[in-house]
Amino acid sequence: MSLAEGKIEFDETDFADTRAAMQKWEHFPASTISHHGGQCCQIAREWVLSTDYSQLNAGNPLTGPRWIRQKYTWGASTWPIYWCEAVEQKKLDCGALAALTQEVFAARGVRSYHAQFIQQYSEAATRQWSNSWNCDEACVHWIKEDLIYHEGCAVAVRDNEIRLWDPSAGWWVNPRQFGGYGGLLAVRVFAPQFNAPTGFLWGTQRISPNQWQKIERVRGDFAVAAAK
Amino acid sequence: MKIYISGLYSGTNPQPGIGIARSLRAAYPDATLVGVEYSNRCSGIHWADLDEMWLQRPWEELNLEVYAADIKEALDAGALWISGVDLEIMWLASVFPEGHKNLLTPSTAALKKISKPAVEAHKGLPVSIPPFVTTERSDWELHAFCRQHGWKVWLKGPYYEAVRTHGWDVFDRVRTLLSRAWSTERLFLQTHVTGYEESVCFSAYQGELIDSVYMRKRELTEEGKTWAGDVTEVPEEFTTPLRRIIKELNWTGGAELEMVRDMGGQLWLLECNPRFPAWIYGSTLAGHNLPALLVERATGVPARREVNVCEEFTRVVLEIPVRSQFPLPSLPEPYPGGIGHSMKHPSGTLALAERLHKLHVMESDGNGNGNGNGNGNGHHGRTNIAEAPVVPSSFIDDLKAYNFAEMETPSWLFLESTASELFKRAAGLASKLSTSTLTVTNAYSLKTNPDERLLRIARESGFLAEAISLLEVQKALQTGFRPDQVILNGPGKWWPEGLLPTSPIHAVFCDSIADLKRVVASMERKELQAKIVGVRLRTPTVGSRFGIPVDTPEALKKLVDAIELLPRECAFGVHFHMASSNIGVGQWWHLYESVLRWCRSIETLARRQIECLDVGGGWFPDDWQSDSGDQFAAAIARARNFLPFVKQIISEPGKAMAQPSMAVAMRLLEFEESSEEEVTEAVVDGSIAELPMHFFQPHRILRQDKQTGEWQTLKHGKTHLWGRLCMEHDVVASNVELPEGVRPGDVLVFCDAGAYDRSMSYVFGRG
Numbered sequence: 002m003s004l005a006e007g008k009i010e011f012d013e014t015d016f017a018d019t020r021a022a023m024q025k026w027e028h029f030p031a032s033t034i035s036h037h038g039g040q041c042c043q044i045a046r047e048w049v050l051s052t053d054y055s056q057l058n059a060g061n062p063l064t065g066p067r068w069i070r071q072k073y074t075w076g077a078s079t080w081p082i083y084w085c086e087a088v089e090q091k092k093l094d095c096g097a098l099a100a101l102t103q104e105v106f107a108a109r110g111v112r113s114y115h116a117q118f119i120q121q122y123s124e125a126a127t128r129q130w131s132n133s134w135n136c137d138e139a140c141v142h143w144i145k146e147d148l149i150y151h152e153g154c155a156v157a158v159r160d161n162e163i164r165l166w167d168p169s170a171g172w173w174v175n176p177r178q179f180g181g182y183g184g185l186l187a188v189r190v191f192a193p194q195f196n197a198p199t200g201f202l203w204g205t206q207r208i209s210p211n212q213w214q215k216i217e218r219v220r221g222d223f224a225v226a227a228a229k
Numbered sequence: 230m231k232i233y234i235s236g237l238y239s240g241t242n243p244q245p246g247i248g249i250a251r252s253l254r255a256a257y258p259d260a261t262l263v264g265v266e267y268s269n270r271c272s273g274i275h276w277a278d279l280d281e282m283w284l285q286r287p288w289e290e291l292n293l294e295v296y297a298a299d300i301k302e303a304l305d306a307g308a309l310w311i312s313g314v315d316l317e318i319m320w321l322a323s324v325f326p327e328g329h330k331n332l333l334t335p336s337t338a339a340l341k342k343i344s345k346p347a348v349e350a351h352k353g354l355p356v357s358i359p360p361f362v363t364t365e366r367s368d369w370e371l372h373a374f375c376r377q378h379g380w381k382v383w384l385k386g387p388y389y390e391a392v393r394t395h396g397w398d399v400f401d402r403v404r405t406l407l408s409r410a411w412s413t414e415r416l417f418l419q420t421h422v423t424g425y426e427e428s429v430c431f432s433a434y435q436g437e438l439i440d441s442v443y444m445r446k447r448e449l450t451e452e453g454k455t456w457a458g459d460v461t462e463v464p465e466e467f468t469t470p471l472r473r474i475i476k477e478l479n480w481t482g483g484a485e486l487e488m489v490r491d492m493g494g495q496l497w498l499l500e501c502n503p504r505f506p507a508w509i510y511g512s513t514l515a516g517h518n519l520p521a522l523l524v525e526r527a528t529g530v531p532a533r534r535e536v537n538v539c540e541e542f543t544r545v546v547l548e549i550p551v552r553s554q555f556p557l558p559s560l561p562e563p564y565p566g567g568i569g570h571s572m573k574h575p576s577g578t579l580a581l582a583e584r585l586h587k588l589h590v591m592e593s594d595g596n597g598n599g600n601g602n603g604n605g606n607g608h609h610g611r612t613n614i615a616e617a618p619v620v621p622s623s624f625i626d627d628l629k630a631y632n633f634a635e636m637e638t639p640s641w642l643f644l645e646s647t648a649s650e651l652f653k654r655a656a657g658l659a660s661k662l663s664t665s666t667l668t669v670t671n672a673y674s675l676k677t678n679p680d681e682r683l684l685r686i687a688r689e690s691g692f693l694a695e696a697i698s699l700l701e702v703q704k705a706l707q708t709g710f711r712p713d714q715v716i717l718n719g720p721g722k723w724w725p726e727g728l729l730p731t732s733p734i735h736a737v738f739c740d741s742i743a744d745l746k747r748v749v750a751s752m753e754r755k756e757l758q759a760k761i762v763g764v765r766l767r768t769p770t771v772g773s774r775f776g777i778p779v780d781t782p783e784a785l786k787k788l789v790d791a792i793e794l795l796p797r798e799c800a801f802g803v804h805f806h807m808a809s810s811n812i813g814v815g816q817w818w819h820l821y822e823s824v825l826r827w828c829r830s831i832e833t834l835a836r837r838q839i840e841c842l843d844v845g846g847g848w849f850p851d852d853w854q855s856d857s858g859d860q861f862a863a864a865i866a867r868a869r870n871f872l873p874f875v876k877q878i879i880s881e882p883g884k885a886m887a888q889p890s891m892a893v894a895m896r897l898l899e900f901e902e903s904s905e906e907e908v909t910e911a912v913v914d915g916s917i918a919e920l921p922m923h924f925f926q927p928h929r930i931l932r933q934d935k936q937t938g939e940w941q942t943l944k945h946g947k948t949h950l951w952g953r954l955c956m957e958h959d960v961v962a963s964n965v966e967l968p969e970g971v972r973p974g975d976v977l978v979f980c981d982a983g984a985y986d987r988s989m990s991y992v993f994g995r996g
C-alpha cells in the first residue's frame with residue numbers, strides 16, 4: 002500500500018506573525034564567547050573541551066553534549082560574555098549555551114553551524130520569561146508577544162544533511178513540525194564559510210543558509226493516500 | 230463477524246488486546262468482539278469495546294487439549310482469532326501445524342525464524358543485531374563478554390524480561406532467578422545500545438504485506454515502555470526487504486520489530502514480536518488501522534476508514550466501570566512480614582512457558598551466540614552443551630610440581646612457568662615498543678601480590694616496583710629492587726614514617742594538592758629525591774576517590790597553579806589508573822584518550838613539559854594477552870601525538886601478570902549423592918577467605934581424573950560449592966557440574982587466584 006506525505010504549509014491560517022518576527026530578529030548575530038587573550042580564558046576553554054571529551058564516554062561524536070545544560074541552568078546572561086566568566090556562571094542563556102556547544106562540536110571534529118530559531122509558545126509563557134529576565138536586569142529583546150528568538154546548532158551528520166540541536170533543552174529538534182506550543186516557526190543556519198554547502202537538508206526540508214526560513218509544517222495525515 | 234482477541238492485560242507493561250479491540254471497533258462497528266483472558270485480574274476484561282468475554286482458567290491449570298478443541302470449534306464456525314500473547318501464539322502454531330484460515334497468527338516455522346536474539350529472518354533489513362552470547366557458554370567466556378562490552382549488558386529471558394547486570398555478582402544472582410522463572414538455562418546476554426527506541430509494525434496475510442508503520446517512542450515509562458509516540462511511513466529501504474521476508478516466512482498476523490537507533494543513525498534490532506504492539510491504536514489514530522486491514526484481507530469485508538487522523542499519540546490513565554459479571558477478585562494477603570502482595574503475573578505466563586518447554590514447542594536453534602552458530606535442544610532444565618572453560622597448558626604443566634595426595638588444603642599453588650612466561654612476554658612487548666627517544670617500561674604493583682617469587686621474576690624482567698606505602702617500598706628493596714627502580718603512588722604513600730629511602734627513587738605521583746605541597750616541602754628539605762615528580766589525575770565521569778580532580782574550572786586552575794610549585798630539576802609526569810576489568814575494555818581506551826587530552830591541556834596551561842606518562846591498567850589477563858601489541862603500539866603513537874615531550878611511558882599490567890600465576894587447592898568435604906538428581910550442594914575446605922574475588926570474577930576450576938590423571942575444568946552445572954566458613958555468603962562457586970566419580974576428599978584447583986584473591990585473602994575461622 003503506497004503512502005504519501007501530506008505536507009501542507011499553513012500560511013494565512015497561521016496566526017503567528019512569523020514574518021514580523023523574522024524582521025525583528027533579522028540583524029541578530031549568532032552568539033559567540035569572547036576571549037580575554039590571557040590564561041583566565043585559556044583555562045576555561047581547555048576545561049570545557051577536555052571535559053566534553055571525558056563526558057562523551059566512548060559515545061558517538063554526534064551525541065549532543067547534554068552535560069553543558071546539566072551543569073548550567075538556563076537563565077539570563079550578560080553580554081559580551083568571556084570564557085572565564087561563562088564557565089563560572091550558574092545560569093547561561095541560550096546564546097551562551099549554543100556558543101559553548103558550537104565550540105565543543107568543533108573540537109570533536111564535527112561540522113556544526115550556528116543556528117537561530119523562532120519558536121512559538123504562549124502569552125503566559127513569554128510573560129513569565131519577561132518577568133524573570135527583568136528581575137535579572139536583562140534585556141528581553143528575544144521575546145515578541147508569544148514568539149521567542151532562540152539559539153542552537155545545526156550539526157552536519159553527513160554531506161549537507163543536518164540535525165538541529167537545542168542546547169537549552171538538551172534535545173534534537175523534531176524535523177516534523179506541527180506548530181503550536183514549542184513549535185519551530187523559522188530557522189536561520191549560518192554557514193558563511195566559503196566551502197559551506199549552499200543548501201542543507203533537515204528531515205525532508207531544504208534549508209538555505211544565512212537567511213531566515215519558515216519551517217514547513219506537517220499535518221498528521223500521511224495516511225490520507227493509504228485510506229483512499 | 231466474530232473476532233476473538235486475546236492479551237488484555239492493561240497495566241504499565243500492557244498487552245495489545247485493548248488496542249486491537251479499539252482499532253477493530255473503529256473499523257467494524259457491528260462486529261462481535263470477544264475478549265479472551267486467563268485471569269479476571271486483568272483489567273482489560275472490563276473494556277467496553279469488547280462485546281463478550283471468554284475468560285479461561287489460568288495457564289497453569291488450563292486443560293490445553295480441551296481448550297484447543299474449543300478454539301478449533303470457534304474458528305471452524307467462522308470466527309477470527311487475533312492473539313496478543315507471544316506464548317499463546319507459539320502454542321496455537323503447534324495446535325494448528327497447517328494453520329487455519331481464521332487463525333490470524335504465524336506458523337511455528339516463521340516463529341523460529343524470528344526467535345531471539347539472532348532473529349534469523351532479519352537478513353536484508355537495514356538493521357544490525359547487538360552482540361549477544363548464550364549463557365550456556367562457560368562463566369569464563371561470559372565474564373569476558375561483559376568486560377568487552379563495558380558491563381553495559383542485559384541478561385534476557387527466552388521470551389520476555391531483561392535485567393541489566395552491571396557486575397558479576399548481579400549477573401550470577403539474576404541468572405539463577407531467570408533460569409528458575411523460565412525453566413531454562415538458555416538465557417542470553419546482550420549488549421546495551423544507547424539510542425532512541427523505534428519500531429516497525431506491520432500486518433500481513435499469507436505471506437503478503439498489507440500495511441506497515443514506523444513508530445518512534447516519544448515518552449517512555451520507567452520500564453521503557455511506550456507512553457507516547459509518533460507514527461509515520463516506513464522508508465522504502467525497509468519495506469522492500471520486509472516484503473520479501475514476509476513472503477519467505479508466509480507470515481500471517483501482526484508483528485512488531487523493536488529497534489534502537491544509535492547516535493550515528495544505525496538501527497539495531499532488539500526483537501521481533503509475532504503480534505501487534507500494545508500501542509497499536511496509536512497507528513490507527515494515524516490512519517493505519519493494521520488489525521482492521523488484516524481482518525479485511527482475511528474476510529473481504531471492507532473496513533471503515535478513519536477520516537481525522539493524527540500522527541502523534543499519547544496515553545492517559547482511565548478509571549472504567551467493572552463488568553457486573555466479573556466482579557473484582559480479592560487481593561491476596563501479604564506474606565507475614567512481607568512487603569506488598571507478592572502477586573505473580575495474573576494469567577500465569579511463566580507457567581505457560583514451562584508447559585511449552587515440556588511440550589517441546591519452540592525448540593529453537595541458531596541462537597547460540599553473536600555469530601549465530603550455537604545449537605542445543607532447548608529442553609526443560611539442563612542442556613548438555615554447556616562448555617567447559619579452557620585453561621592454558623602451562624597451568625597443567627605447573628601443577629605437575631605438586632603432590633596433591635599429601636597436600637594440606639586449602640593451599641596456594643604458585644604456577645612458576647606460567648608466571649615467568651607472562652612477565653617475559655610483557656618485557657618483550659615493552660622493548661618492542663621502545664624507540665631511541667621513548668622508553669616503554671613495565672612496573673609491577675606490589676599490592677597485586679607481594680609474593681617474593683613474583684617480585685623476583687618482575688625485577689629480572691626489567692619491571693619497576695610500584696608501591697603505595699613505605700612498607701611496600703621496604704619490601705621491594707629487600708627483594709633486590711634499587712631505590713631508583715621504585716615508584717611511589719597512592720594517598721597513603723608516606724606511611725609508616727621514617728622508612729623513606731635516602732637515595733633518589735624513580736618517580737613519585739601526588740594524589741592530592743596537599744600531597745603535592747608535602748612532596749615539594751620534602752624535596753626542599755632534601756628528605757625526598759626523585760627523578761620524576763608528577764600528579765595522579767582524576768578525570769571527570771570517572772567514579773574514583775583517587776587523584777587530583779579536574780571536574781571544575783577552579784579545580785583545574787588549582788592543579789595548574791600547584792604544578793608550578795614542583796621543582797624544575799625533576800622531570801614532570803602524569804599518572805592515571807582505572808581497572809579495565811571493571812569499566813570495560815572499550816571504556817578504558819576512551820579514558821586513555823581522554824587523559825591524553827587533559828594532559829595536553831595541563832601541559833599548555835602549566836607550561837610544563839610532560840616527560841613521563843604512567844598508565845595503570847587493572848587488566849584482566851585475557852584482555853591484556855589478547856592484544857597482539859598493535860593496540861598498545863597505536864596507544865604509544867597517540868601519546869606521542871598529544872604529548873611530544875614524553876620520554877617514558879610506564880605500563881602497569883598489574884593483575885594481568887599476577888592473576889594466572891597462582892591457584893588455590895581445596896578438598897571436597899562432603900555432599901549428598903543421589904542417583905536421580907545432580908548434586909546441588911557440596912562443601913569444600915576452602916572459602917571466600919582464600920577467594921575474596923569470587924564476587925567479581927569467575928575462577929576456572931580444575932579436577933584431576935583418577936583413572937587417566939588428566940586435568941579437566943568443571944562445566945556449568947547445578948552444584949553450589951560452599952566454603953567451610955559459617956558465613957551465609959561463603960560460596961566459592963555457584964552452578965558448576967561435579968564430574969562423575971568425584972568423591973569427598975578429592976582436590977579441586979581454583980585457578981586465576983594469583984592477584985587480589987591472594988593479596989586480600991584473610992585469616993578467618995582458624996582458631
Ligand SMILES: [Zn+2]
Pocket residue numbers: 036037038039040041042043083084085086
Ligand atoms: Zn578571561
